[in-house]
Amino acid sequence: MILTLTLNPSLDRTIEVGSLTRGAVIRAAAAHLDPGGKGVNVSRALLANQVRSCAVIPFGGDEGRQLVGLLSAEGIDMIPVSVGGSTRSNVTLAEPDGTVTKLNEPGTALTPSELDTLASAVLGAAESADWVVASGSLPPGVPVDVYAGLCRRFAAAGIQTAIDTSGPALVAAVAAGPTLVKPNREELAEATGTPITRLGDVIDAAEKLRGMGARSVLTSLGADGALLMEDDRFWYGRCPVEEPRSSVGAGDAMLAGFLAAGASGEAALAEGLAWASAAVGLPGSRMPAPADIDRSAVRISTPDPAQPLVSGG
Numbered sequence: 001m002i003l004t005l006t007l008n009p010s011l012d013r014t015i016e017v018g019s020l021t022r023g024a025v026i027r028a029a030a031a032h033l034d035p036g037g038k039g040v041n042v043s044r045a046l047l048a049n050q051v052r053s054c055a056v057i058p059f060g061g062d063e064g065r066q067l068v069g070l071l072s073a074e075g076i077d078m079i080p081v082s083v084g085g086s087t088r089s090n091v092t093l094a095e096p097d098g099t100v101t102k103l104n105e106p107g108t109a110l111t112p113s114e115l116d117t118l119a120s121a122v123l124g125a126a127e128s129a130d131w132v133v134a135s136g137s138l139p140p141g142v143p144v145d146v147y148a149g150l151c152r153r154f155a156a157a158g159i160q161t162a163i164d165t166s167g168p169a170l171v172a173a174v175a176a177g178p179t180l181v182k183p184n185r186e187e188l189a190e191a192t193g194t195p196i197t198r199l200g201d202v203i204d205a206a207e208k209l210r211g212m213g214a215r216s217v218l219t220s221l222g223a224d225g226a227l228l229m230e231d232d233r234f235w236y237g238r239c240p241v242e243e244p245r246s247s248v249g250a251g252d253a254m255l256a257g258f259l260a261a262g263a264s265g266e267a268a269l270a271e272g273l274a275w276a277s278a279a280v281g282l283p284g285s286r287m288p289a290p291a292d293i294d295r296s297a298v299r300i301s302t303p304d305p306a307q308p309l310v311s312g313g
């Protein structure tokens with residue numbers, strides 16, 4: 001069982017627009033509402049592929065109730081913890097060429113006692129988990145070392161941890177020795193203080209992150225694919241998408257596929273790439289089901305350190 005913790009979940013509204021012009025009235029072509037937040041999406045993707053998972057989330061206000069309703073409708077196994085504030089809404093503007101512009105709210109503050117309740121829920125449920133995935137930004141007021149504290153406790157109990165976050169929370173968590181971290185290009189550059197413009201920079205920065213404490217580093221690189229570094233080995237792969245619809249949640253789908261496939265080596269990287277590409281081809285932050293996943297387009301190759309990265313970051 002894979003347990004996920006999302007301290008800052010969201011209602012994700014994705015609005016499809018023809019083009020973006022600041023200051024203009026833009027008529028949307030379509031809109032989608034999904035339950036959101038990084039760990040929530042990992043659980044959704046796992047469930048869609050018949051892998052057991054449970055999502056721990058705080059929820060509050062009308063938005064929080066709507067979030068829990070959407071997750072119940074999907075059949076997600078969850079531990080919802082009621083909090084005083086209101087769950088945030090995040091908005092994504094998706095253009096026809098696959099470009100997305102994301103507006104993420106800071107989220108509602110958690111009180112120390114709410115945070116304690118969430119931590120107890122995770123620690124209790126983790127007894128039957130193979131992995132604990134702690135993902136996403138921290139809401140205001142939550143100490144930056146919260147994921148680090150959980151990593152240490154789970155390491156002591158022999159439970160594997162995967163971390164997908166950014167900024168100081170990522171740096172603190174890495175120092176606590178997680179089994180796996182999943183930064184994107186921008187997060188890896190920020191955590192290591194290294195500019196990343198070529199594949200060789202990704203290899204160097206991932207090695208640096210391992211030196212800082214992470215055991216394996218799965219770096220997602222948008223349209224450039226992903227690089228997995230574990231022990232002294234690394235693999236690079238990509239999986240082109242013919243018609244990108246929305247990359248929101250693609251990193252979460254990648255992490256879910258990687259974990260579902262054993263979380264190690266070339267085969268797990270390939271599975272993560274296939275799930276991520278499938279997510280990019282779906283609207284909003286819809287998570288791919290088996291029928292959406294095409295493994296035939298995955299290409300694993302020896303990384304050329306000089307290869308420039310074309311995707312943003």
Ligand SMILES: Nc1ncnc2c1ncn2[C@@H]1O[C@H](COP(=O)(O)OP(=O)(O)O)[C@@H](O)[C@H]1O
Nearest residue numbers: 184220221222223225226240241247250251276
């Ligand atoms: N335009 C794209 N074409 C093909 N694959 C993509 C594209 N955008 C994202 N992906 C896939 O989704 C993964 C996660 O995307 P990325 O933007 O790096 O992560 P995050 O969503 O965490 O920021 C990438 O590693 C890649 O496999």
Ligand SMILES: O=P(O)(O)OC[C@H]1O[C@](O)(COP(=O)(O)O)[C@@H](O)[C@@H]1O
Nearest residue numbers: 036037038090136137249250251252
């Ligand atoms: O916690 P953050 O960093 O604000 O991110 C939350 C957002 O990320 C998502 O989980 C999508 O994540 P990815 O695009 O990185 O896979 C959305 O569902 C959510 O709105």
